Amino acid sequence: MEAVCSSQLQDLPTDPLLHILSYLHCRDLVSCSYVCRRLNELSKHNPLWKRLCNQHWLLTEPDSALSWYELFVQTYSDLGRYVDVYSTLKKNWDQLKQFLHQRCPRIISSLKGGALEEDLDAVETQIGLKLPDDYRCSCRIHNGQKLVIPGLMGSMSLSNHYRSEVLLDVETAAGGFQTRPGMKTCLPLTFCFHTGLSQYMHLGEEGEEGRERGELFYPCPNQRASDPSAIDMFITGSSFLSWFTSYVQNVVSGDFPIIRDQIFRYVHDKSCVATTDDITVSVSTSFLPELSSVHPPHYFFTYRISISMSSSAPSDFSCQLDSRFWKITTSDGKVEEVQGPGVVGEFPVMTPGKVHEYASCTTFSTSSEEMEGHYTFHRLKNKEDVFQVSIPRFHMECPPFRRSTSQV
Template sequence: MGLEDAGDLVLHIILSKIGPENTARVACVSKRLQVSASEESLWSIFCSIDLNISTPLDPHGDPAPSFKTAYQLWRESFRMYPWNLVKRVRRCWDNLKQWLSLNFPEAKATLRKGATEDDLEQVETALKVKLPLPTRLLYRFVDGQESSSSNGSLGLIGGYSFYTHHVNVYLPPLKEVIWETKETMKLLGISSRLNLIVVAVSAVSSLKFFFLDCTNGQLYTGTSTRQMLPCVPDSLVRSVHDTNDDHQQDAMLLWLEEHGRRLQTGTIKVRQQDNMKSICLFPETPPLCSVAVTNGVQVRASSVFIPEISNLRDQPPAYWYAYSIRMSLLPEGCILSGTHHSSCQLYWRHWIIRADGAVIDTVNGEAVIGEYPLLQAGEEEFVYESCSNFPTTTGAIEGCFTFVPGSLKDPKGSQFEVEVAEFPLKLPDYIF
């Protein structure tokens, strides 16, 4: 039985399975097949699968007269790019936007409309580079973040802080990419012949930049001694200038996809501190975050690699990490010898620090960052950040806190130790 002999429902199912390109070819066979291949319900499926749109919209977000027309407008607008790559970049941005809508709408509001081909060509001319196709597509869909996002907390990539060191990374729009690249190259003494452009930067005080190498497609960030570290595994970055490769990818696309996965899985989250929300890069889930509960006191701990203050040229090198400790008293309170206490207060800390499995240091002392946190049952976590450096790429910290039930001024019993389970400090595959 040929296609023309199939019933309408069967034909509809067949066409929906063979995809838009083959459906367009089938439409050329006969008038009946042309009618079936033009059904709105069919093209609404194609628009949903390929473009994640449920109403007919053109690439600018304006209404289109039909789903079929909308699909044609999208294909025409991106005709110079491999279609599978277009769909992949679209999916990357859709995933990020969906997460932002639910968790951080303030940051989503800073995302700009997509750039034009003319905008991209201006960047290439001004910086004398050839942008990889995946990067061009990322900007075609979203031209970075509004300049107002650089107020320190709304960066799409987010950041961390410890002591007076603050980082919050955002994506500048193309017009700022030109300026940031020229100024940063002068500041750091980097030759323009290296074909590097600045695609992400910390909005606050710390000097942290991300450079896309337009020659090999890798994304780099710098150390304090101006050594460039790859932010994505080199083995994943390939074919950045092969226009016939639907699977081509550069590090910026891989980097944003991985960031989206971490957000969607809850590995990293939005943190609100001092009435300011931001994406916090300290991991929240095992195995990157350790969790231990002792006598009703819960301690969570994780770390972030800090490239901008690391020094990998010295011998031994100094790999710096910030670590975040979050402690809280569970709603049932502190339980000691069957007695419940509604509060307890930290008095002492003890750390065991390892590098490559060997103990390299121990730390004992009162308080944490000069404070003696008083935990109340069911209240929010007390959070503090500190930092440490290691001579190797792999380390770990574990230890314990000494608490007293009640408070230091009014103790309700004997001191007790609270475990801080071992948490890793390791040079990551992806650097953010």
């Protein structure tokens, strides 16, 4: 006990004021240095700045030529305006790159280096508006990617429909800056060569054309409006930082599947798994804004289903899928039942250890929908041995949307 207490005492700073200073933000610590000579001396304490270097700049190795205080100041002189967001964005980029190196080498090779402050200043002069600091900071780390496929911000493939969104560099984004009615002061962040789809960030005044400053969205023309500038929106983020952080976490956690070296933006709810005997069915879903609209209400979803048979199942349990049954419930309480042969024209045979995956789609006119059902199989050994396999209930809900402020 005495040894523990002694060790703990040794870890405490010799001056109690140092313990208090260790809780301060870097700006407050600098302010303390102007109070008096004693605080000026203590505020330069090297361990204090080592912690701040790690906290804000993720620096863990000292520079032999500089103290931690000097290293912090040197870094701050370049990145100081981003001190509150840099560490989060840098961690996101580092996690994403580590994942891409292992799973998506084509994407990692397409990333561009960081932009310079003068590059970002020049873009602001060009468009006549300030860029949000979180977006600027991300561009300082990596200025988007080359205009190649696959795109960093995810792909989607369904029948003859394909989408892959690249993260635009800031110069290309500035070239697509919108000044037309309905899309005033909106900067494109992503772009798809195949669909022309972009996610935009609003840079104008709060409430201008019904948008919040820094808000990210997919534009959606209001097909019922007489004014062609009436643009509804599917909202994808309240800020660049929250949008990018959410995306990266979905990628690195494995929630988005990697298919043929591409990130597919299917969202998998871990509760959407059902096992019947030796067969497991799991479901993930994705919303397609480019095929959807708010007015008229038309929401397009694709869902990806994985059917797998346990590798420990007996070989005589091998079976073939014959038909499917769906129970579909919309948010207004309407129920529809659908049944038919096979799945997307296929009748997969399941053997121990086999996994069969397929994608299909659905559209609905309400903001959310639930689907559940079952597959009917027969054993290969005995066609009369027919059984059902449950499909778990899964929920599809379109992103938040906002109607255009233009007159209809």
